[in-house]
Amino acid sequence: MKKEDLPQEPGALSRLTRELCYVKNEDGKYETALSKGWDIKKEALDSAWVEVNDRVEEARKAVANGEKSPVYYFMELNLMDISVLSGYTGFFSFFINRHLKPSVFKTLSDKKLEKYAQAFDITVGELKNFKG
Amino acid sequence: MNIDTKTEEFHHVHAAHCENGVTTALLRHHGLDFMTEPLAFGMGSGLFYIQIPFLTINNGPAISFRTMPGAIFKRTCRSLGVEVTRNKFSDPVKAQLFLDKKIKEGAPVGCQVGVFHLSYFPKEYRFHFNAHNLIVYGQEDNRYLISDPIMEEVTSLSAEELSKVRFAQGPLAPKGHIYFPEKVGVITEDVIRKGIVKGIKRNVRDMIGIPGNFAGVNGIRYTSNNIRKWRDKLGLKKAGLYLGQIVRMQEEIGTGGGGFRFLYGAFLEQAAAYLQDDRLIGLSEEFTKSGDMWRASAIQMAGVYKGRLTEQQSFDEIADRLLEIRSVEKEAFLKLSKLNLGK
Numbered sequence: 001m002k003k004e005d006l007p008q009e010p011g012a013l014s015r016l017t018r019e020l021c022y023v024k025n026e027d028g029k030y031e032t033a034l035s036k037g038w039d040i041k042k043e044a045l046d047s048a049w050v051e052v053n054d055r056v057e058e059a060r061k062a063v064a065n066g067e068k069s070p071v072y073y074f075m076e077l078n079l080m081d082i083s084v085l086s087g088y089t090g091f092f093s094f095f096i097n098r099h100l101k102p103s104v105f106k107t108l109s110d111k112k113l114e115k116y117a118q119a120f121d122i123t124v125g126e127l128k129n130f131k132g
Numbered sequence: 133m134n135i136d137t138k139t140e141e142f143h144h145v146h147a148a149h150c151e152n153g154v155t156t157a158l159l160r161h162h163g164l165d166f167m168t169e170p171l172a173f174g175m176g177s178g179l180f181y182i183q184i185p186f187l188t189i190n191n192g193p194a195i196s197f198r199t200m201p202g203a204i205f206k207r208t209c210r211s212l213g214v215e216v217t218r219n220k221f222s223d224p225v226k227a228q229l230f231l232d233k234k235i236k237e238g239a240p241v242g243c244q245v246g247v248f249h250l251s252y253f254p255k256e257y258r259f260h261f262n263a264h265n266l267i268v269y270g271q272e273d274n275r276y277l278i279s280d281p282i283m284e285e286v287t288s289l290s291a292e293e294l295s296k297v298r299f300a301q302g303p304l305a306p307k308g309h310i311y312f313p314e315k316v317g318v319i320t321e322d323v324i325r326k327g328i329v330k331g332i333k334r335n336v337r338d339m340i341g342i343p344g345n346f347a348g349v350n351g352i353r354y355t356s357n358n359i360r361k362w363r364d365k366l367g368l369k370k371a372g373l374y375l376g377q378i379v380r381m382q383e384e385i386g387t388g389g390g391g392f393r394f395l396y397g398a399f400l401e402q403a404a405a406y407l408q409d410d411r412l413i414g415l416s417e418e419f420t421k422s423g424d425m426w427r428a429s430a431i432q433m434a435g436v437y438k439g440r441l442t443e444q445q446s447f448d449e450i451a452d453r454l455l456e457i458r459s460v461e462k463e464a465f466l467k468l469s470k471l472n473l474g475k
Contacts, residue, residue, distance in 0.1 A: 001394060001420075012254040012255075012256035012257060013254060013256075015254050016252065016253065016283065017282065017283040017284045017285070018284055019148070019282070020146050020147060020148045020282075021148060021394070022148060022391070022394040022395050022397070023394070024420065030170070030397060030398035030401050030416075034284070038383065040379065040430050040431055041379065041380070041383045041384060041430075043376075043434055043438055044377075044379040044380045044430075044433075044434065044437060045256055045257075045380060047372065047373060047437045048190075048373070048376055048377070049256065051191070051373050079248070079259055079260060080260065080302075083302065083303070084260050084301055084302035084303075086301075087302050087305060088301045
């Protein structure tokens with residue numbers, strides 16, 4: 001890529017920093033230059049977030065309809081999957097899968113709910129009372 | 133690489149990729165003034181390609197354009213005969229005590245962190261990605277001074293914030309991973325030349341010497357074959373998301389694929405000077421070409437996830453382009469392998 005072709009199209013990252021890139025200068029040698037961003041990348045990131053938001057909305061509906069427990073909603077909201085959530089709570093995946101069922105969720109002790117609340121950065125009350 | 137933000141003793145290095153940047157800054161801090169980001173990347177054989185079959189990450193294909201996290205630092209230090217200390221912890225309290233001890237000794241250290249809780253990152257970038265690297269180089273007013281190589285300027289984190297990112301969970305969980313050069317000896321030009329040759333040879337092995345069909349240049353063909361099937365198999369929407377994930381893996385900070393080809397081109401240019409071998413300049417051009425082709429493929433993939441391209445023909449064109457990239461890179465590495473760089 002030639003230096004003059006380096007895109008300067010601001011994206012989310014440009015709020016924090018410009019990116020350093022290796023580009024060819026007029027003499028055909030490599031040097032570094034700073035880029036504010038590139039729309040192609042921005043759109044890839046945007047489309048990933050559209051997908052995330054869709055999943056969160058689906059999860060909200062599933063909780064509202066009584067198909068899934070609040071754990072499912074907050075897991076999606078925090079971009080987690082079962083294995084990441086397992087890391088943050090210390091629960092095995094098998095149990096987390098059970099806790100996604102509203103009927104099992106209702107029987108969870110406050111101690112267990114506290115672990116989930118911590119993983120999601122919310123209070124036990126917020127977790128328990130989430131209705132979708 | 134820009135070296136301009138100066139703190140008392142430690143000099144911040146702004147880099148294209150986090151691990152290169154940490155490696156470069158730490159080695160320069162220990163007196164290796166010749167170290168540059170391309171050199172660290174090349175000696176550490178950082179260029180790679182792999183698609184891990186049947187695995188999805190963040191609901192997309194598991195593709196990496198770089199070698200294993202930690203490998204660049206480890207290999208570059210080893211080729212230069214630099215002794216390294218690396219530690220992981222199960223207890224965050226012990227991890228912090230160890231960090232504090234090193235900081236009191238005045239030693240900047242590299243830390244592996246997860247970005248999901250990394251407070252200074254824009255929210256849009258905070259996925260559960262656990263192979264980011266930064267340097268802690270001091271403490272002031274109860275905050276840790278942070279040199280994050282992808283940033284133009286230095287920043288800081290509270291003890292709580294730092295502990296949280298050092299103990300992020302999920303795939304590649306850092307477990308408080310901390311690393312730094314322990315002992316640096318005298319490094320002659322000859323040692324540097326040997327390190328460069330070793331780095332190139334290892335990269336040749338990784339890109340064209342791994343059997344199987346999903347690592348190295350063959351991995352690019354594997355992805356290409358996948359892409360051809362995605363439209364029918366996954367539907368247009370999901371196929372678009374998968375392509376978007378490739379572009380993010382390819383072009384974003386910390387993972388950069390297209391950018392890595394340019395970085396490798398820059399490395400070969402510097403290697404040509406060290407080895408006094410102009411053939412490497414010619415090969416540098418081939419990686420520039422490959423980098424440009426990766427970027428062109430990203431533009432085409434964007435057409436799909438923006439909903440502008442919807443036909444199977446577009447998927448075939450993208451797949452064909454990846455095959456072209458594969459042959460350019462294969463050819464370049466074959467030529468590198470035949471150079472007889474010696475040692």
